[in-house]
Amino acid sequence: MKIKTRFAPSSTGCLHIGSVRTALYSWLFAQRYHGSFILRIEDTDIKRSNNEYIKNIINTLKWLGIMWDEGPYLQSDRLTLYKDKITEMLDLGHAYKCYCSIDRLKKLRLQQISCGLKPSYDRKCRYNKISSNDQDYVIRFKNPLSGQVIFDDKIRGEIIFNNSELDDLVIQRRNGIPTYNFCVVIDDLDMEITHVIRGEDHINNTPRQINILKSLNAYIPHYAHVSMVINHDKSNFSKRKNACNVLEYKNQGFLKESILNSVLRLGWSYHNQEIFTIDEMKKKFSLRHVSKSPSEFNFQKLLWLNHYYLNHIPIDNFLINQLKKNLQKIDIKYSNDMNFTKIIDLMRSRCNTIQDLAIQSRFFFEEITILNIDVIKKYLFNKHNMILQFTYDKLSIIKDWNSSNIVDILKSMSKKFSIVLKNIFMLLRISITGSETSPNISVIMEILGKIKTLCRIKKILKIS
Ligand code: GLU
Numbered sequence: 353m354k355i356k357t358r359f360a361p362s363s364t365g366c367l368h369i370g371s372v373r374t375a376l377y378s379w380l381f382a383q384r385y386h387g388s389f390i391l392r393i394e395d396t397d398i399k400r401s402n403n404e405y406i407k408n409i410i411n412t413l414k415w416l417g418i419m420w421d422e423g424p425y426l427q428s429d430r431l432t433l434y435k436d437k438i439t440e441m442l443d444l445g446h447a448y449k450c451y452c453s454i455d456r457l458k459k460l461r462l463q464q465i466s467c468g469l470k471p472s473y474d475r476k477c478r479y480n481k482i483s484s485n486d487q488d489y490v491i492r493f494k495n496p497l498s499g500q501v502i503f504d505d506k507i508r509g510e511i512i513f514n515n516s517e518l519d520d521l522v523i524q525r526r527n528g529i530p531t532y533n534f535c536v537v538i539d540d541l542d543m544e545i546t547h548v549i550r551g552e553d554h555i556n557n558t559p560r561q562i563n564i565l566k567s568l569n570a571y572i573p574h575y576a577h578v579s580m581v582i583n584h585d586k587s588n589f590s591k592r593k594n595a596c597n598v599l600e601y602k603n604q605g606f607l608k609e610s611i612l613n614s615v616l617r618l619g620w621s622y623h624n625q626e627i628f629t630i631d632e633m634k635k636k637f638s639l640r641h642v643s644k645s646p647s648e649f650n651f652q653k654l655l656w657l658n659h660y661y662l663n664h665i666p667i668d669n670f671l672i673n674q675l676k677k678n679l680q681k682i683d684i685k686y687s688n689d690m691n692f693t694k695i696i697d698l699m700r701s702r703c704n705t706i707q708d709l710a711i712q713s714r715f716f717f718e719e720i721t722i723l724n725i726d727v728i729k730k731y732l733f734n735k736h737n738m739i740l741q742f743t744y745d746k747l748s749i750i751k752d753w754n755s756s757n758i759v760d761i762l763k764s765m766s767k768k769f770s771i772v773l774k775n776i777f778m779l780l781r782i783s784i785t786g787s788e789t790s791p792n793i794s795v796i797m798e799i800l801g802k803i804k805t806l807c808r809i810k811k812i813l814k815i816s
């Protein structure tokens with residue numbers, strides 16, 4: 353049998369880390385067994401659904417490369433199919449119209465609660481056959497009254513529900529729109545889904561869905577319920593603490609590889625391996641090794657992973673363009689004749705994200721401002737001006753502008769003024785980058801070029 357999985361987000365919010373994990377696991381599972389993966393958007397909740405969320409879902413998955421083989425299907429396009437199935441179920445006697453008023457149901461509920469009972473529908477209309485022209489009804493599924501629903505969850509093992517605990521589920525609302533549980537069942541059946549991989553918040557829906565499938569004599573798919581994602585400090589995964597919208601990470605200069613790795617490892621492990629290529633993920637992923645316990649999302653680990661990838665991917669057009677985009681975002685104008693490859697090569701080991709890379713490399717692209725000249729004086733006392741002037745003169749006669757020739761000059765300055773080389777470097781570092789910390793200053797000077805370097809030194813000479 354061909355494996356078919358699906359990702360079925362509701363379009364009532366942006367994709368967050370937990371939902372991306374469900375998508376990733378479903379996709380990898382299909383990939384591993386050469387099956388197919390379907391994207392289905394559950395948009396029947398008209399009030400809360402929004403096209404912006406549909407775009408967000410699609411763009412997030414595309415960014416991460418979690419590509420679907422079929423879809424995206426929208427449930428709102430499939431209402432006729434659900435209607436037909438509901439009619440079929442009514443005809444077969446698997447469903448019935450419930451004319452109970454909202455008021456009656458409310459009273460019933462309060463009564464049950466006051467007697468310490470679990471609120472549930474008393475099945476009045478299941479037993480009292482009423483035929484009415486009244487249009488104000490819901491349609492309910494005739495849940496079996498006895499017996500059990502047993503399924504072998506691929507992550508949690510055997511799960512048992514007693515039918516006596518299950519209500520007669522509403523499958524069509526008063527407004528004629530079918531309910532979530534019903535659409536899921538009909539879609540999973542129609543799309544021939546073999547494995548339903550979804551969040552553990554759906555465990556209670558599973559026996560109801562299985563009962564509906566059974567009433568239709570349909571194939572029952574395998575189910576796997578993935579645990580919750582919580583914060584590193586064990587608190588619930590809240591919107592405030594982490595980027596609720598995964599696409600936000602893209603804006604912040606994260607790479608898709610680090611998001612995929614971080615999400616993959618939320619509750620799934622493979623020996624002690626930390627880093628996986630996409631191909632390795634596809635080959636090694638299995639539901640058997642997904643943990644039952646809640647998974648901790650650790651932002652520090654995501655940063656660490658992103659640092660790893662930022663420093664291991666080739667410096668090609670992709671990375672250069674990403675840097676350019678991030679420079680634009682912080683309003684830095686760059687000229688294309690800068691050597692972006694060398695800048696990235698020099699700077700990336702100290703950056704976690706591409707946004708960091710843009711911020712930390714900004715001195716290559718824009719004039720620096722020295723707010724406090726005392727920072728320079730701190731290193732060479734009052735001799736700094738004379739030393740800078742000499743250095744300037746010597747640097748201006750370099751013909752072949754490269755870091756080794758620059759270092760030779762700086763060494764000769766260090767000798768001439770009996771000053772440790774480190775302090776000469778610092779003097780230039782502050783003059784050229786505006787900061788006391790930077791990578792190798794002679795390499796920076798080489799990349800910046802002779803004219804810009806000398807200009808910056810001159811500017812300092814004027815103000816100091
Ligand atoms: N639409 C549901 C959700 O976003 C998922 C349904 C399912 O996977 O069965 O939680």
Ligand code: ZN
Pocket residue numbers: 449450451452475476477478
């Ligand atoms: Zn009723």
